[in-house]
Structure formats: structure tokens, C-alpha cells
Amino acid sequence: MNELNLFIEHVQKRVTLSPVELDEFVAAFKLKRIKKKQFLIQPDFTDKHRNFVLQGALRSYVIDQEGIDRTIQFAIEDWWISDLNSYTYQRPATMFVVALEDSLILQIDYETEQRLKQANHLFETFFRIGAERTAAFHQRRIITALTRTAEERYNDFLETYPSVAQRLPQYAIASYLGMTTEFLSKIRNRKVRKKS
Numbered sequence: 001m002n003e004l005n006l007f008i009e010h011v012q013k014r015v016t017l018s019p020v021e022l023d024e025f026v027a028a029f030k031l032k033r034i035k036k037k038q039f040l041i042q043p044d045f046t047d048k049h050r051n052f053v054l055q056g057a058l059r060s061y062v063i064d065q066e067g068i069d070r071t072i073q074f075a076i077e078d079w080w081i082s083d084l085n086s087y088t089y090q091r092p093a094t095m096f097v098v099a100l101e102d103s104l105i106l107q108i109d110y111e112t113e114q115r116l117k118q119a120n121h122l123f124e125t126f127f128r129i130g131a132e133r134t135a136a137f138h139q140r141r142i143i144t145a146l147t148r149t150a151e152e153r154y155n156d157f158l159e160t161y162p163s164v165a166q167r168l169p170q171y172a173i174a175s176y177l178g179m180t181t182e183f184l185s186k187i188r189n190r191k192v193r194k195k196s
Helices: 002-012 019-027 084-089 110-119 121-147 150-160 162-167 170-177 181-195
Strands: 030-034 039-041 049-055 058-063 069-075 096-099 103-109
Touching: 002 019, 002 049, 002 103, 019 121, 049 110, 069 170, 103 110, 110 121, 121 150, 150 162, 150 170, 150 181, 170 181
Parallel strands: none
Antiparallel strands: 030 103, 039 096, 049 103, 058 069, 058 096
């Protein structure tokens, strides 16, 4: 199935599996279509799946005590998204995950993942590599949030994710960068004036 090629390439970049192992691994995931604005995860419900994006865009976020929406992560093609704390510990979620576009994802449920990891050390290695990359990403994100100005964070985002910036709504990017939509508009307008 053509839709699975992206995932197969993703797996093969991380671990070397035999054709039989690859078939077994891919077969453990289920295809799911998500409509734009549909929620995949909501607070107080346990996140039962790890999600890989084949097509589309999703966003995870929390709402703080003042009712302000804070974006934690985006996910487009070839990225993963879940409430990792909820999924890993099988306890109620604390964040929302919503589709920003009609999306096609691959899901693996918690029990199936545990069985895969017990059955083959290469499967476990695949998930470990993913966990390490996720931890490194979140560490970079925290450091950037603590040490860079708002304009530097926006410029870093544009440089690192140019195609993502074109697809995502401005309010979501502003929320991800820790600023208001109005402030992001001012930064963007300054950039436009500098170019002219």
C-alpha cells in the first residue's frame, strides 16, 4: 500500500529489519483517518495509542488556568504525536491533540507496542531511538524558550520548519512560540518591512 511507504522508510532509517520483521512491525499499526478539527486525545481520557502522521497536520496543546491555549507540539508527515505522559504511564491525558487538516495516521496501541518490544530487540531499539529523539527535541525547545527573544524564536521556527510555517494557522504558531497572535503579527510585519 503506497500510503505506508513513508512509514516503511521512517522505520528503515532507524533499524535494519528483515522483510519478515518489517511486515510484522508494520502490521501492528492501524490506519486511521482524522477530519480537520477532530480531536484525537482529550484531557482526562487515557491516551491508548502512539500516532504517526502519514498525511496532514495535528497539534497538541494545553489550556492554562487563565484559559490561554499553549501549543506543545505540531506533527506533520513523518512525525509522531501523542500525550506521551498519558501513553507511557497509561494514566489520564492532560492535553488535547487535534487535527489542523484532514489527516491520515498510523496508530499502535500500548499493549501491542509492549508485545512487539518483548518479542524483538530491534523493535525495542526503534522505539528507544524515537524516545531519545523526542527527549532531545523537547530539551532544545525548553532551552530556546528560556534563552531566546520572541523574534529569535520565530526566526528559528521559520528556519527550522519552513514548510510547516506555511501550513499552520498563525494563532497556533503564536501559541507554540509563547506569544500572542497580535505580537506575532508585529514581528511578521517588521520582517516584511525589512525586506522592502
